[in-house]
Amino acid sequence: MNKLFTTIFAVTVSCVTVASLAQEIKGDAKAGETKNAMCIGCHGIKGYQASFPEVYKVPMISGQGAKYIIAALNEYKKGDRKHPTMRAIADSLTDQDMADLAAHYSADGVVEVNGATDPKTSKAASKEPSVEVQALLNKANCASCHGANFSTPIDPAYPKIGGQHADYLFVALKAYKTENNPKVGRGNAIMAGMAKQYTNAELKQLAGYLASVEGDLKTIPQKKFR
Incomplete structure (x- = not known):
């Protein structure tokens, strides 16, 4: 019995130690700026379009939340998100690489006023949704997770989606509805349940409205010299 208790205690301590080490990984924005060579070819070009699974603007990630960036990269690495290019890139990254890149992009382009971050996220939507779109937003209660704006x-592990490219949002939302496809789809059960409530035409309406909302996201072109 004592031997069993000792074994359980040792395993518990080991798990706690691993969890603690994982929590101690802190991103370094400066280091992230030197590790983004695989990112800037798509995310550092304004208006750049991907062609898989269909043509759409790649998402703006400068100004995105750091924890969401890490969560998304881990989902690609695990295969919960199936985009082949992003899976290959994520698979090449260590936990520290992800934390550094997330720190870099979450701060990239953020404007400070009198030493404080400009609170753009406190702004309201740039325009009120139509009655039809408001009903669609209410159907899945989108604001309950992503915020009123x-x-x-x-x-913080959820994305900022206000102001994101409409065509990207549409493709991303449709991906949550896709099943049994080795190259297309996203495995988040909660978002799958939400997205499946809508037709693709309705998802396109939602994406169009969300893109019109003023937000923090932007594309910052790569500097010519580091």
């Missing part, structure tokens, strides 16, 4: 998510 869709740029203040209740959990």
Whole structure:
């Protein structure tokens, strides 16, 4: 019995130690700026379009939340997100690389006023949704997770989506509805349940409105010299 207790205690301590080490990984924005060579070819070019699974503007990631960037990269690495190019890139990154890149992009382009970050996320939507779009937003209660202006998510691991490219949002939302496809799809059960409530035409309406909302996201071209 004592031997069993000792074994359980040792395993518990080991798990706690591993969890503690994982929590101690802190991103270094400066280091992230030197590790983004695989990112800037798409995310550092304004208006750049991907062609898989269809033509759409790649998402703006400068100004995105750091914890969401890490969560998304881990989902690609695990295969929960199936985009082949992003999976290959994520698979090449260590936990420290992800933390550094997230720190870099979450701060990239953020404007400070009198030493404080400009609170853009406190701004309201740039325009009120139509009655039809408001009904669609209410159907899945989108604001309950992503915030009233869709740029203040209740959990930092959730994305800011206000102002994101409409065509990207549409493709991303459709991906949550896709099943049994080895190259297309996203495995988040909560978002899958939300997205499946809508037709693709309705998802396109939602994406169009969300893109019109003023937010923090932007594309910052790569500097010519580091």
